[in-house]
Amino acid sequence: MTDDLKSHIDEAMTLAAAHLGRGRVADYIPALAKVDPNKLGFALALPDGTVHTSGDADESFSIQSVSKVFTLALALRRVGSSLWDSVGREPSGSAFNSIVQLENEQGIPRNPLINAGAIATTDRLIDGRSGDATIDEIVDFMRARAGDDSIGIDFDVAFSESETGARNRSLAHFMDAFGNLTHPVEPVVGVYFRQCAIAMSCRQLARAGLFLAMEGRDPLTGEQLVEPHRARRINAIMMLCGHYDNSGEFAFRVGLPGKSGVGGGILCIAPGQGSIAVWSPGLNEAGTSLAGAVALEHFAYAAGWSVFD
Numbered sequence: 001m002t003d004d005l006k007s008h009i010d011e012a013m014t015l016a017a018a019h020l021g022r023g024r025v026a027d028y029i030p031a032l033a034k035v036d037p038n039k040l041g042f043a044l045a046l047p048d049g050t051v052h053t054s055g056d057a058d059e060s061f062s063i064q065s066v067s068k069v070f071t072l073a074l075a076l077r078r079v080g081s082s083l084w085d086s087v088g089r090e091p092s093g094s095a096f097n098s099i100v101q102l103e104n105e106q107g108i109p110r111n112p113l114i115n116a117g118a119i120a121t122t123d124r125l126i127d128g129r130s131g132d133a134t135i136d137e138i139v140d141f142m143r144a145r146a147g148d149d150s151i152g153i154d155f156d157v158a159f160s161e162s163e164t165g166a167r168n169r170s171l172a173h174f175m176d177a178f179g180n181l182t183h184p185v186e187p188v189v190g191v192y193f194r195q196c197a198i199a200m201s202c203r204q205l206a207r208a209g210l211f212l213a214m215e216g217r218d219p220l221t222g223e224q225l226v227e228p229h230r231a232r233r234i235n236a237i238m239m240l241c242g243h244y245d246n247s248g249e250f251a252f253r254v255g256l257p258g259k260s261g262v263g264g265g266i267l268c269i270a271p272g273q274g275s276i277a278v279w280s281p282g283l284n285e286a287g288t289s290l291a292g293a294v295a296l297e298h299f300a301y302a303a304g305w306s307v308f309d
């Protein structure tokens, strides 16, 4: 079994490598534009703690929107179902930073995995605390899940995001105007920019996602982090909304809940089987890693791990 998985990873990586150079590195956040587009990493974390890696799997990258999955889990844990007063659960069919839908829907973002929805989720996660206390909780959670205390924030990226963050601030002000923020805009976007700037490797990220593959329980620490029905629903939201207006294509090709970030990372959950993180900075038009998605498509197919298999 393990040998099979290793050969599926090798094959998937060979096929994905042929796509290097086709995507575009995100440059709207200047600190991200400097990253080498030819990087390609893959890590598969299994419930027994084994991690199979290939390529640049131990190099840290900016997790960006992959952080939205973890803040969703933390916010649900903190404020429960009342989170759904602030954010919906429908695919958006529009770009990650789109503002138009917000006006039609009275400042309630479509889902927690688009920027507006993630900002609303972070607002609820703050829950009366300081921004610093909230980002500390997020970073501590990532460290505990990855079993690695070296994980931290890349402050160059966080600064760069804040400097060029007019669009995200606009989304936050727009929601505020509709009464859908419970804290002032600056502390909320301050946490959001820093959560996006957390730097992790594929190995760390795959390990961190394992609780979502195991009904909300971290198999390595034994902690029940979110209730099983919540883990199931987070996976449902990832499947339907994890790649913005490319979510249908990703479900069609890969068939697993996933979340992409403009740093080129994708976290993919194979329920009951394991957690996979890939990284390659060249993005498709929707902001999902191009070579990374190819690697996941081939791996999921070869392993028979699509939830529709």
Ligand SMILES: NC(=O)CC[C@H](N)C(=O)O
Residues within 6 Å of the ligand: 063, 064, 065, 066, 096, 097, 115, 161, 168, 196, 260, 261, 262, 263, 287
């Ligand atoms: N899709 C993404 O990864 C976007 C996250 C990025 N920090 C932004 O807010 O624009």
